[in-house]
Amino acid sequence: MAKRKENEAGSSTGHRADALRALGVLKTATADQIQRLSSPHLTYRHTTKDTAAKRKEARTASHRGALNDLRRHGLSVDGGRTRGGEEVRLLTKDGLAAAGLELDRGPEEMGGMPESAGRSGASHAMTVNETVIAMIPPKPDLDLVAGEPAEAVAAAQAWVDAPDGIGSITSYAAEVALPSTGTWKNPGVGCAWADIALVAPEAGLPLLFIEADNCTEDASVIALKFDKYMRHFHRKAKDTDGQDKPMWRTRWSAPDPQWGDATHPPVLLVFNQVGSGPRCSR
Structure with missing residues (x-):
């Protein structure tokens, strides 16, 4: 199926909404953080790939595509890189408004325009994001992990069985x-x-x-x-x-x-x- 011209990175509406919600809350984030927040089941896929880098590239592909399409629509911009070399994404003014619609929050609840935190490594912003992820922490849908290697399914099950977050x-x-x-x-x-x-x-x-x-x-x-x-x-x-x-x-x-x-x-x-x-x- 040909990709729509307006979404050349091939992202789905759901993944773009995921990215808007995450960035609307966190103000700046990486595709990895958005994936772990929005689609935790993907963490347990692609586990047979050779290296951790290849597994990460595969599990974050959908949300990286969503971020690229949001950028094409003028809703997000590149914000530099973390100290670990990951791309950081930010919302534009229009993106902040779109995120407010996804979150059902008014303009005053959305806060101001984020700055390019990635220029200095975004260490504090990343700590804030990881704090949020640790406090939730999102649990995978086991139905979406079915058919993966036994070790991956067991790891997903253990995460589901762990105490709930907040x-x-x-x-x-x-x-x-x-x-x-x-x-x-x-x-x-x-x-x-x-x-x-x-x-x-x-x-x-x-x-x-x-x-x-x-x-x-x-x-x-x-x-x-x-x-x-x-x-x-x-x-x-x-x-x-x-x-x-x-x-x-x-x-x-x-x-x-x-x-x-x-x-x-x-x-x-x-x-x-x-x-x-x-x-x-x-």
Whole structure:
């Protein structure tokens, strides 16, 4: 069957939607990360190929094609490469709008335009993405693994039998502005930016903010981030009923606090062992 001219890379509508959803949440990602999030069953295919590189090339082919077609449509752009040499993709303004439709999120919920993180290796962005994948983590559809070698089927089954993670890709948002001045759409200088916001009430987490650290920042720098969080949590704004309430409550419908005496959502700090700081060697 001939490929449609508008999708010369031969991608399917489903794979393009996968890429839009993932990039709409993560802002920047590799085809490998999009595949593991969207089609985890592909991880257990092509296992008979000679090398890990060939297996990776085969399992990510569909989503690389989707990303190439999105680029042809002006919805994504190349964003450089990770330190490991993988291509990083970003959304354009039109791509961000298209992703919002896929995620059923308004413009203010989508955040701003991502920058070319790959120019500097994208180490922090990759850590954020891997944190999201580790917290979900997506499970393969065993029906889509049927017929693969016994070892691959067993590995997929073990992953399915492992404890469930938290939420799905649509439960998360990355690079979320928490303004202490300005607005949601145009936050003031010096506001907090949550690496990840998680909304998963079905898992007992109506709202959780996550900071991912590569062990490259001093403890005092990290402490300043929490000061910015508190400035946002203390900010009041009028809600639709005309009453003043914490600004964060005008965006998220979290119930009254369930975390002891806390008057704000919890913030989770995740360390990834990349830097050479002393806390990474403990």
